[in-house]
Amino acid sequence: MRAVPAVDLERVQRWRGARRVLLVRLDNLGDVLMTTPAIAAVRESLPEAHLTLLAAPSMKALAPHLPEVDDIVGFHAPWMKVGASALDALATTAPDGPAFPAAADEGLEARSRRGEPERRMLARLMAEGYDAAILFTVCTQSVFPAATMCRLAGIPRVLGHARERAYGLLSDEIPDRDEVRDGMRHEVRRQLDLVAQVGFSTPDERLRFDVLPQDRVAVRRALASAGLRPRQPFVLVHPGASAASRRYPAERFGMAARLLQQALGAAGNSPAGDRPAIVLCGGPGEDELVREALEALGGDALLPYPPAGLGELAALIAEADLLIANNSGPVHLAAAVGTPVVDLYALTNPQHTPWQVPSQVLFHDVPCRFCQKSVCPEQHHACLRGVSPEEVATAAISLMPRRARAGVDELGAAA
Template identity: 50%
Template sequence: MAAMPTDPAAPWRGVRRLLAVRLDNLGDVLMTTPALAAIKQALPGVHTTLLASPAGAALQPHLPDVDEVITFEAPWVQSRCTAAQAGPAVQDLVQRLAAGRFDAVVVFTVCTQSALPMAMVAMQAGIPLRLAHCRENPYHLLSHWVRDAEVPGDGMRHEVQRQLDLLAAVGIAPPAQGLPGRPATGLRFMPAPADAASLAAKLAQAGMDPAAPWFVVHPGASAESRRYPAERFAKAAQAVAEAGGGHAVIVGGPAEAALVQAARPAQAPSTALVGGLSLGELAALIAGARITLCNNSGPAHIAAALGAPVVVLYALTNPQHTPWQTPARVLSHDVPCRNCLRSVCPMGHHACLLGVPADVVADAAVRLMHATPLATAPA
């Protein structure tokens, strides 16, 4: 059995090349940015490389505490990698990491993921310091093991806190300084200076006055279980527009065209943008909006990183991922099957979302938009 060093923090003080691993979605990487900031602030001069999925790697231009990104579709995470491709892909990763001569690796996971596959890769690549949460005894796969006793449930710590607690096990304190105007432990997204200008040009090209007030509706989510009905988003958007929210901008990726069209308000002025925005432009759109309405998906975490107000239709699949340190309203309907962790509703009723009427969404948006006290969430 591998024993923790007498002073677990001692070996980490000399780390100069560190690999941070976060292999799931864009929002998960954003929720890891306070931990990445902690690493940068605790280890002066450290070069930080992020190993991320293609979705997470898209954040590269906007991550102030990451020096380099390696993109990898891990076979042990949701991946388009086939069984035949998996072995060679992992072997190639081992070689690439070995060439990187990293001093340490931190594997960031949620409590339902295993860090052991990545720990094995890191050990084969010769990375001497290997830190992760792990439920079972990792023996020599990890040099620094934080036992994971966490299970999904009400009252569990937020995902951001989980990653900061992991680093605390090796003496890395939470960040003492955030981006301008943001909390020290806030999510971090660095807009590019040209994003706002290019967004304005695209809004004008779409027939909208970029100087007019707007609000954002994003009806998509990667998992079907986390999608509030687009038609209800449309009703809520109509009410928000009538309450002075301005022009409705409905956005989504190329595969979400039908959702975007279904989420447009029936009568209020609106603009649909399908797959036409870069990540930086989407962030500029959210930053300039009076309010954003969305599911528990990437835009909710972009809003949190920017300190922008957001109303989230929050499917009760995982309690850890609510908006972090930003003005927010989180709406759901309590159900006995909460914390199911499923991408498709196992009961078929979607009650945790369908139990939230569109007028409740609109009311929450208008109240938050005008910064008035919010009512208690519906049961």
């Protein structure tokens, strides 16, 4: 365990008595996965405590795969991008018209409806009787909305990073000195350091995600049906990402896969059954990206049916010898299950690189780096478009298992 500074011993002692702990992480899959080492530190330090993760509703799919927590509660937080977008969508699709009319037209009843999700969540938090809460945020997020909800719920111990003085909103206020810049702390380290302030640590700082046996069986059957031979290695290519600014062009994924396939196929030292196959996969709504990649590849790829859910996607990544993907949820799943990854890393943020897994992080440096935007504000996507398919293929070869790249030292060496 990490040494706790002497000035914090009283704080550590107070937190050792926590028995019902609320862990708040309200953003996307990758962010939650990068928080799992800190969550594991809480679990290992408070083995008798009941841990509840408050997260975006879609994160409830993590429940079977994250045994460190006892419960996952879904909440669309209006102060988070993912929560605000979901609430806007609900407002425009209400069966009896917009749930939240324009402010100028609102009456008392409409204004009351606008805050109903937050009031319901507040009532639930009060009823659950939490005696401690840990608020996990990135350095560009404000801790104060979640801290206010915890205060109103009567939670006595609340830990979080704060850039401005929190006064009574945080019982344990950790000054937030992180800035989006070169050399900043990794997101995983930020959260581990946060819980270390109250004496929580773990000797195993890897990301957590349990792949279930039934998901592995389903994926292996799908791969066999698609044509993968027994024990044949494969490279998984996933061209999707939720944010447009983080997507390497899908056709370049296909071009890189074709170059990789040609280089490995030219290596004559491996039996044909041991040469890696290319498997293409996308998430919901990403069929067009998969089609574009397949066309650029030339059609020589395996297309198992799309994973039925998060568990099967993780199992597919775990079965792969290598993942090639944008910097999004699948990359962090790869880190959690130990699969090497070529990460096409848009320079929107610097602190989200693959954690403790063999990786190659590819980008083209640009003056507009660290823009933190979901859509490229310059409209040139140069931080990704500056990476050639040849660079992607070469990086993939460097990470492939030795048996799969016998006779290939670099791209084109076997030609």
